[in-house]
Amino acid sequence: MCIRDRPDPALDQGTFARVLEPRSANRLPLGDGTWHQLARAFVAVELISHGIVLAIVLAAALVLSLVLGQLWVWIPAGLVIVAEVWTMAILPRQARARGYQLRDDDLLYRSGILWQRMVAVPYGRMQLVDISHGPLDRGFGIAKLKLVTAAASTGVTINGLTQQAAEHLRDTLIEVAETRRTGL
Template identity: 65%
Template sequence: MTNSPGIPDSNPESTGTDAPGAETFQTLAEPRSANRLELTGGVWHQISPKYVRVQLISNGSFLVLVIAATLVLTLLMHQWWAWIPGGILTVILVWILAILPRQARSIGYQLRQDDLVFRRGILWQRFVAVPYGRMQLIDITHGPLDRGFGIAQLKFVTAAAATGVVIPGLEQSMAETLRDHLVEVAESRRTGL
């Protein structure tokens, strides 16, 4: 497999950086259990730490809204039952905000000879291998916050809905370069089917 400029190769001797000057996490967070899922060989490429900032802003804003709504309902409208759902949502959102940085460091992808392997999760690990020849659609999406921080998410769609993969938090330029590279490789693999 030939590589385009800025595209990481599947060579184990590769440095592991996505592109010159690309800002990504440097270590992949792994579960501590001896029974964890492992994929040896190859280089894992990670997402940008900007993804954590975007998620913190997004989830933090929602947390502020939940707290404000709870306070308005209880203090101004005397609806004391609002403490129960408001408290439950607040605890859940605080927990999400607390584990978000480690969760983001567990997201990675690996370009191999015949497929792209995506992994995420610490408690609930997920490994998905998407064969290049089976990719039907490669889509880049970014919302207003993503654009403001210069990141995007790359989505792969195959005929099987269960193998759809979304890689969040890629630098915008890397997402575009990776998309172009994957389209090129997928086209060459489909012609051989």
Template identity: 75%
Template sequence: MTNNPEATPPVSTPAEPTAHPDPLDERTFSRVIEPRGAARLPLGDGTWHQLARAYVWVQIISTGTMTLLVLAAAVALQLWLQQTWVWIPAGIILLICLWSLAITPRQARSYGYQLRRDDLVFRRGILWQRMVAVPYGRMQLIDITHGPLDRGFGIAQLKLVTAAAATGVTIPGLTQKAAESLRDTLVDVAETRRTGL
């Protein structure tokens, strides 16, 4: 009998389970930022998932581009047409854009969603807080969209449409993988909830 190492199957030893990260938590922020006041909406128990960190860069690039376009238009009108009044609306828009650029990182970290037994809870906002619970059985459409800049950074937004327009939720800044995984999970759960009605 020849001693061929390829002929004998390798002995399988119990391997330690490899930790596969949840696709909902890949490349995201570590925790939801809460407002500091005592009258804030509490997060409650359970696991909160967050937006992708790339969402901040997409927002900064979009807002920065808008800021540069407004500035270029104001300078062009000032130089070629000697229109000094243009600095009033341009100044207001530029202030709003700069404020938006300053608060974008903190604002993005205030977004979060939680998958509970009967519903999805979505929260956002520091100053103006919003918390919405969308029952799984009421979901009618789950839509994933992403623009060119979103695709470049590998993110998408997921929109949940229900019969009541007020309870519709759009979760921006999910990684593409997280958006697809969340869509599949919500479709499966919504189907079982509807058949159970």
């Protein structure tokens, strides 16, 4: 049985419903097959992380301007604040534009709205499958899966998988790589 035919309900629990595509006719097509999404909790973790950065920049700017009288600090702080607010506004859409597909010979990863990226990582070229998560990730039950290959440009990091999906995907990729007798 090929990897594409295996039912994987663990990969789709707590995720977005589908990969959103840009509306342009010149977009990278999704093709056929089952696309798996990121966990919905990924957006919450990213919003909290960016909110913390925003609060630190705002607090530092307030202290420097009110206590030390340094009004010039609002120029760089304002730029950072605008960038963080913009990032937080588009983050949910960006998360829904990411996904991965398990094909017969490779894992296909897609990301991006304006700058689209689609990477195919051949199973036989994988050297390492790494799962990592920080304290905030653990609190929300998500993880990051990193696929390392011999060529640095084809390595992929999939942020925002549920912990169960990351472990299941790691085990599946190791199993497939073992059957190919290359890679892992």
